[in-house]
Amino acid sequence: MNKKIWIAVILIVAIAGIGIIIKTNSLKNTRLIEVVGTNFSFSPSEIKVKKGERIEIVFINNGSYPHNWVVDEFNAQTLPINPGHNSNAIFTPDKTGKFTYYCSVNSHREKGMIGSLIVE
């Protein structure tokens, strides 16, 4: 192989390597928080995060009805999912305060399926 081809190969490998490093760092900067839903509550019922922190909620439905996880103020919500499934919501809170998360399926919120998201 001539020199130009070797330089091209080295450049391609270097660029791919940088891409992998950037991707790994962006995943590292996302905080995964597991939330389990049952009929009709969330565990945990309180989540503390920091303003500007990228959050990924991994919502697991351990109940016997469809459930979801919603925070109106940050447009954060998972899909309503059937028992035994999970769904994710990714968001970055841009204001501090205490916010309510709830299940928006039927009247689950009124039945007590709520929790507090505290942004510090």
Ligand SMILES: [Cu+2]
């Ligand atoms: Cu529900």
